[in-house]
Amino acid sequence: MNLQQLKGIREILRQELNLTRAAQSLNLSQPALTRQLHLLEDHLGVPLLLRDKGRFTGLTEQSKLLMPIVARALDAVEDLDTVARELAAGATGVLTVGTGNTHARYYLPEAIGKFVELYPKVMLRIRQGVHQQVLEWVESGEIDFSISTVYELNHAALDFFPCYPMRRVVITRPGHPLLKVKKIALTDIVKYPLITYDGVFPARARIADAFHAAGLRVNVALSATDTEIVKTYVLSGLGVGIVSNTAFNPEYDKGLRAIDAAHLFHENMAYVTIRRGAAPSRHALKLIELLSPGVYSEIQQSRNLAAASA
Template identity: 40%
Template structure:
């Protein structure tokens, strides 16, 4: 048994059991991958993969148990490599953040700027996606951390910490009738076409739930992943926008007015998520501390060790 065999098994699963794609991803040959997997199966005395002819169709029952062990072993190997790299170069390396557009556009710029001033030799990458996608990026070691709203909490294999709270705002053109109300209500909002987030983003589920429990069916004219897109169509007079409060800047958005609606849709919590058991380089701790000053390295370590109730907003 060797590490190459374990890598081949893991990559075959990641490539949806396509050995040709697995070989490409690992810069080797398809026959070599196939042979190594068969040799591992012979050594273990069980079939890891279910086959139809020469094609792999999926994992067998013992194969699923083998995959769990393979993932654990490869995580430990990756951790050892990272330890070596960090001690060889404390202030340089690579750091990948998976996040949503809202976080990347409105929250992270100042944090990234402060981080790069501290660690100019670190190569920083931002990957964007919806909460499910960015969680998978961390689970697959494509990213070191994920930053999003509540949707990344409670995912098996990840630990997460709350960073900050925020509320939605309704955005409308100046002189809009909603601005004349002392207290805006769901019923009033539902009178107008709505322009808001796609279902996977920025607390959209809370918006939908609030209308549902009041038995209201608003006309959602347009859904987007980008608050700037939402604001553009609101400026054109096509409807009322609902966006994250952080995405409204009174100095920039001079053609719009914002109405806080946390009392209607509740407060949202953005979180930072890390793969359970991951080895964190010192500059990753620093980035998280810059993102959320109330979190420190000791607290992160406690949560990583399974003490889930040590911190909340």
């Protein structure tokens, strides 16, 4: 098994199982790409693609389990190349932070700007993913730490430090009838089409649970994985949105209005997460201090306690 074989199966999937396009993308002939696939299947001992009359029709059950591992392996190799180039160009260190879209876009920029001013030669990498995926990166050591919403703290290999709460707001266009309601209720919101998070996010389930517990049915007009998409379609008049308060900034979102809905939905917490037993680098600690001095102090105290009991 070699990297070319792994890249071959990845490209076939990227090209929607079209062997011709995959071969062209890799600058290979179709027979050469087919041979690479056969060699990989022989090495792994399992078929990777379903076939029908000479055409690929889908992934095998074994492949569905193996492809995420292939993707991580190739990402790691590409990361190795990138980091090596940066170090060769004069970088004095690498710091990788895992996070989600909302935190990366609305919470991290100020602290990251200060960090880059302090350490211009440190290669800072932001790796975005969904909640459980980010925690897996911390546990495996693929990233130095994460700042993300955490819904379950039962991870024996991780330490969680509460950073800031995330509350819900309802966003509308100016002049919307909801803006005239003194204190909105769920019964007010269900009168309008809803735009909110995609089902891949636990926040969507928590929002749905609130309506379900009240015996209300919601007309979800659109779901999205990015808060900016939610805002875009609220601006277009498709409906009202439910997002995190951290994702709304009156200075930038001048075409929108936000209504406090913290009393209607469960509060979430953003945590800084580090691998238990790992010693964060001085660069990681500095960025954490810039993000939240309180979390920085808590981490330092926990390290001192661990050292004293050792």
